[in-house]
Structures are given as C-alpha cells and as structure tokens.
Amino acid sequence: MASNEEILAGLAEIVNEETGLAPESVEMDKSFTDDLDIDSISMMTIVVNAEEKFGVRIPDEEVKNLKTVGDAVTFIAGAQA
Amino acid sequence: MPRKVVITGLGATTPIGGDVPTMWANALKGVSGAHTIEADWVQKYELPVTFAAQVSTPASEVLTRVEAKRMDPSTQFAVVASREAWRDSGIEEVDPDRLAVAFATGIGGVWTLLDAWDTLRDKGPRRVLPMTVPMLMPNGPAAAVSLDIGARAGAHTPVSACASGTEALQQGLELIRSGKADVVMCGGAEAAIHPMPMAAFASMQALSRRNDDPEHASRPYDLNRDGFVMGEGAGALVLEAEEHALARGARIYGELAGTSVTADAYHITAPDPGGLGATRALKAALFDARALPSDVVHVNAHATSTPVGDKPEYIALKEAFGSHVDNVAVSATKSQTGHLLGASGAIEAVMTVLAVYDRSAPMTINLENQDPEIPLDVVTSERKLPGGDIVALSNSFGFGGHNAVVVIRNV
Numbered sequence: 344m345a346s347n348e349e350i351l352a353g354l355a356e357i358v359n360e361e362t363g364l365a366p367e368s369v370e371m372d373k374s375f376t377d378d379l380d381i382d383s384i385s386m387m388t389i390v391v392n393a394e395e396k397f398g399v400r401i402p403d404e405e406v407k408n409l410k411t412v413g414d415a416v417t418f419i420a421g422a423q424a
Numbered sequence: 425m426p427r428k429v430v431i432t433g434l435g436a437t438t439p440i441g442g443d444v445p446t447m448w449a450n451a452l453k454g455v456s457g458a459h460t461i462e463a464d465w466v467q468k469y470e471l472p473v474t475f476a477a478q479v480s481t482p483a484s485e486v487l488t489r490v491e492a493k494r495m496d497p498s499t500q501f502a503v504v505a506s507r508e509a510w511r512d513s514g515i516e517e518v519d520p521d522r523l524a525v526a527f528a529t530g531i532g533g534v535w536t537l538l539d540a541w542d543t544l545r546d547k548g549p550r551r552v553l554p555m556t557v558p559m560l561m562p563n564g565p566a567a568a569v570s571l572d573i574g575a576r577a578g579a580h581t582p583v584s585a586c587a588s589g590t591e592a593l594q595q596g597l598e599l600i601r602s603g604k605a606d607v608v609m610c611g612g613a614e615a616a617i618h619p620m621p622m623a624a625f626a627s628m629q630a631l632s633r634r635n636d637d638p639e640h641a642s643r644p645y646d647l648n649r650d651g652f653v654m655g656e657g658a659g660a661l662v663l664e665a666e667e668h669a670l671a672r673g674a675r676i677y678g679e680l681a682g683t684s685v686t687a688d689a690y691h692i693t694a695p696d697p698g699g700l701g702a703t704r705a706l707k708a709a710l711f712d713a714r715a716l717p718s719d720v721v722h723v724n725a726h727a728t729s730t731p732v733g734d735k736p737e738y739i740a741l742k743e744a745f746g747s748h749v750d751n752v753a754v755s756a757t758k759s760q761t762g763h764l765l766g767a768s769g770a771i772e773a774v775m776t777v778l779a780v781y782d783r784s785a786p787m788t789i790n791l792e793n794q795d796p797e798i799p800l801d802v803v804t805s806e807r808k809l810p811g812g813d814i815v816a817l818s819n820s821f822g823f824g825g826h827n828a829v830v831v832i833r834n835v
Contacts, residue, residue: 363490387554394550 344423345397350416357392361385371413379412399423426601430835432674433513433662434774435505435611439655439761442481443508447771448778450760452806454787456639457761458653465619473631475638476617477655477762494555495568496533497615501658501767502565503572506609509660510573514674515607524577524605525570526595527660528588528612530766530822532562535618565613565658577605585822586726587685588612589659589769593830594683596663606668611660612770622654628693630730642763643790644727644734644756645798652728655762659770661777677781681815681833682713688825695733699740701827702819706744709829715815717745720752722785722809722816724772725800727756728763737819738798753807754800755779756788769820773830776818780832783809 345353355369362385375381381389386409390401393415399422401409409415434444439457441447457477466474483500484492492500506527536559543551558564563581570579578599582591589612596608625631632651634641642653661680669676686708688701695702710717723741727734734756742749757775764771779785785807794802809816813834820828 361490361493363488384554384558391550391553 347416347420350397350419351412353396354393354412354415357389357396361388369412371411371416373412374410375412393419397423427603428666429597429600429663429680430666430669431661431677431680431777432664432669433509434677434777435507435509435512435660436658436771436774437479437481437483437501437504438657438764438771439477439480442479442486444512444774448775451757451775451786452784454789455760456642456789457655458638458641460638461617469619469623471619471622472626473622473633474635475641475653476622477653478617479657494559496536496559496564498529498533498613499559499564499568501615501656502527502611502613503568505611505613505658505660506569506572509609509662513662515662518607520574520576522577522606523573523575524599524608525566525575525579526582526592526599526608526610527566527569527579528582528592528766528770529562529565530583530585530588530614531616531621533560533564534616534621536560538618538620569609573609575609583766584826584828585824586763586765586768587820587822587826587828588766589771590773590818590820590828590830591685591826592770593661593680593773594685594828597680597683600663600665606665608663609660610663610770611658612767613658614765614767615656616765617654617656625654632729640790642729642759644725644729644759644788645795645800645802646791647793647795649729649731649734651730652758653762655764655768657764657771658767659774661770661773676835677777679833679835680830681715682709682831684708684712684829686827688827690825693823695736695821696825697736699736699743701825702737702740702821703743705827705829706740706817709817709831710744713815713831713833715831715833717748719813719815720745720748720817721814722753722755722776722779724776724779724816724818725754725756726819726821728758734795735798737821738800741800750801752801753785753803753809755786755803757786759789759791760787769818769828772818772820776816776832779809780814780816780834783811785809
C-alpha cells in the first residue's frame with residue numbers, strides 16, 4: 344500500500360510520461376481538464392497506466408468523477424485499502 | 425489553360441539522410457542506406473531477410489517524446505518531413521481554408537496495429553491504449569500533418585501501394601488546378617520495417633536475400649539483382665499555385681507540370697510484361713504536362729531491383745519515348761534508399777525536383793553487369809543535365825497494377 348504522497352508522485356510520473364507536463368505541476372487541487380489540459384484520450388491512458396502501476400481497477404464509470412488529481416489519489420488509495 | 429502549380433518547399437527523412445540537404449548530397453555521391461537490422465526480432469523470428477534501409481536519423485531525435493508517443497512511426501516520419509518542407513517554403517501566412525494536405529502511405533500504422541494485438545493477447549483488452557485507432561489509421565500521417573500546419577481545405581490519403589506517394593502529387597495538383605486550394609502539403613510516409621511485413625514480402629520472394637552484403641543488395645538493372653530492399657521514411661513537397669508563390673516572392677524549385685495515374689487490370693502483383701499500363705501512364709503524364717518525349721532529359725525510375733519488375737518499365741519507357749529513350753539519363757535511386765513503398769514516390773519526386781533545379785542527376789549504385797535486355801542510359805557517375813528548358817519524370821508502380829507518373833519542368 345502506498346501513501347497519498349507516493350500515489351501523487353506516481354501519478355505525476357504517469358502524467359509527465361503522457362503529456363510532458365512537469366511532475367511538480369501535478370498537484371492535488373489541479374483539475375485534469377481545466378488546469379492540466381488533459382483530453383479524454385490522454386485521461387484514459389493515464390487511468391490504464393495508473394491501474395497497472397498501483398494494482399487497482401478504476402471502472403470506466405468512475406473516471407468521469409475523477410475531476411482533480413486529488414480525486415484520483417483518493418480513489419486509488421481507497422481501492423488499495 | 426489550367427492554373428500553373430509550382431514546388432516551393434521540400435522535406436525528407438530517409439535511409440540516406442534525415443533532411444533534404446543530407447539526402448541530396450548523398451544521392452549525388454552514391455551511398456547505400458541498407459544495413460543489417462540490429463533489432464532482436466530478426467533472430468527471434470528467424471527472418472529469412474536480416475537487413476533493411478532504416479532511416480538514418482530516428483524520428484525520436486527530432487520530435488519531442490510526447491509528440492512521438494502519440495504517433496505511429498509512419499506519422500512521425502510524415503511530420504518530420506513536412507515540417508522541413510514547410511520551413512523550406514518560407515510560407516509565413518496562408519489562409520487555412522485554402523491549404524490542403526495529400527499525404528500517402530502504402531500500409532499505414534502497422535507497428536501500432538500489431539503492437540496493440542500483442543498487448544491484447546498478452547495483457548487483455550484493458551491495456552489496449554485509447555490512442556491505438558488514431559495511430560494505426562492509414563490517414564494518420566495526413567491528419568497529423570493537417571493538424572501541424574493548420575490545413576483546413578481537406579486532408580487526403582491516397583493508398584495505392586508503392587505508387588501512393590506519386591499519386592499524392594496528382595491529388596495535390598488537381599486540388600490547386602481545380603481551385604479548391606492554393607497550397608497543398610503533399611508527400612508519402614512508410615514505416616513497415618517490422619517482422620510481419622518483412623516475413624510477408626520475403627514469402628512472396630520480393631526481397632533480396634543478400635544478407636551477407638546489405639550495401640550491395642539493391643541493384644536495379646543488374647543481371648544479379650534478386651529483389652528489393654525494404655526502406656522507410658517520408659518525403660514532402662509544398663505545392664503552390666504559381667500566382668500565390670510569385671505574390672510572396674517565393675523561391676521556386678520547379679513546376680509540377682503534369683501527372684497521370686493508370687491501372688493495369690492485369691494481375692494483382694505482377695506487372696504487365698508488356699508494360700502497357702505504364703506506357704499509358706507515361707504518355708498521359710506528358711500530355712497532361714503539354715510536353716513532348718523529346719523534352720525529357722531525366723527519369724527517376726521505379727526500378728526496385730526485382731528480377732521481374734525492372735524490365736517492363738524499360739519497355740514502357742521505350743514505347744513512350746521511342747528512340748529518344750537513348751538520350752534520357754535514368755536514375756534508379758532505390759539502389760541507395762531501398763524501397764520506401766508508399767513513401768518512395770514522394771522521396772523520388774523530391775530528388776527529381778532537385779535534379780531539375782540543380783541540373784544534376786542522382787546516382788545509381790551497385791550496377792556491375794547491366795542486364796542486356798535493359799539497355800538504358802543509367803546514371804552511374806556524376807551527371808549534369810543540360811541547360812535550357814527541360815523536363816524530368818518520376819515513375820512509381822504499385823501492387824494492384826497502379827501506375828503513377830509525375831512530370832517536373834524547370835521554371
């Protein structure tokens with residue numbers, strides 16, 4: 344099980360890999376679409392990579408609820424628990 | 425008279441140079457882009473052919489990591505070549521609604537398609553990435569180029585196997601002549617040096633087996649030719665209505681004076697042994713350009729180095745040009761670049777434009793014993809083209825019986 348900080352760092356790495364955004368710009372309160380300018384195709388790629396990295400399953404219907412980076416961190420932490 | 429169409433920008437990424445100046449310097453010198461493939465899949469699958477002509481500058485050295493990740497290699501090559509052509513054209517401003525794309529491929533995103541299939545089988549459907557479809561679609565290169573330069577007057581993808589790149593130039597010419605566009609980014613891209621297409625082309629006995637000597641494997645017109653060498657890369661040409669180019673004081677390389685496309689309707693892969701379809705294409709292209717056979721000083725031949733393919737092209741040239749065929753300097757540049765399939769016509773059009781512009785024909789290498797049944801005047805040493813008004817042709821023929829010819833005239 345990873346801590347929230349570890350999950351955030353892992354997500355930032357995945358976002359950087361997919362979009363080129365600096366890992367430090369991936370902060371808990373940032374919106375994937377409005378702040379990070381991540382489109383739906385990139386979002387799905389990030390989700391699939393996060394599933395593999397954290398060993399969780401993020402259902403498709405859940406993805407639309409993951410509005411901020413913090414939402415994703417919380418969901419992944421909950422799914423790992 | 426139809427609108428006159430000129431060429432104002434050139435781009436390329438090829439096995440003999442990652443940009444046009446490097447490619448052209450090598451083409452005039454005569455170098456081979458064919459080498460043993462270093463990838464582990466050659467041994468893993470025990471491929472009967474272990475070499476190819478891979479791009480000399482990987483696209484990953486030119487594009488950003490994020491750009492490259494979202495593109496199949498064929499699209500990466502298209503974007504690299506078209507960016508060079510766009511910069512070279514010097515166009516600073518153009519009405520996006522008057523700017524079109526005609527970017528061909530023979531096969532499309534075969535790496536993406538087969539990687540996704542491997543992923544599906546090994547890891548399941550969840551791991552098949554959402555970018556898979558836009559990356560594998562054959563219109564991927566045209567679409568990416570359209571996005572990159574903001575072209576909104578249509579993005580077209582002619583697909584006619586190894587004639588695709590040349591057919592793109594026909595589409596570009598027609599778009600400008602018909603008034604649908606003023607500027608068209610034309611080209612062709614291919615990235616099929618993958619174990620599956622390599623196995624398939626080898627299986628049909630189309631590839632040279634000269635595994636111990638890749639640099640001498642592509643030998644068009646030579647008695648000991650035994651097949652083509654797979655190449656990869658892209659070529660791009662900016663076509664522009666002449667008045668549009670003149671209004672902005674553009675550097676003009678030459679005129680795309682005419683094109684033609686015909687079909688053999690003879691056999692799915694074998695060329696018509698009498699070269700009838702190719703002859704019709706040559707005659708129609710000259711007619712379209714309002715040129716006479718005697719105007720032609722140079723031909724960049726299709727000449728892939730297969731035992732059955734090279735001769736029918738000679739028969740067609742002889743039929744179309746008559747005795748003038750003896751006065752034409754013929755270059756078989758696939759001897760250097762290998763066969764770039766759907767990109768070959770675009771690369772060879774770039775070379776033909778430069779041959780007319782620089783009055784120099786590119787080299788044919790590896791011609792040691794010329795096939796006596798193909799008595800063409802093949803360019804095997806430095807060759808200047810005459811001054812005055814000249815015309816040069818580039819031929820491309822593809823599986824499916826596709827024949828395409830473009831005619832370049834000096835300006």
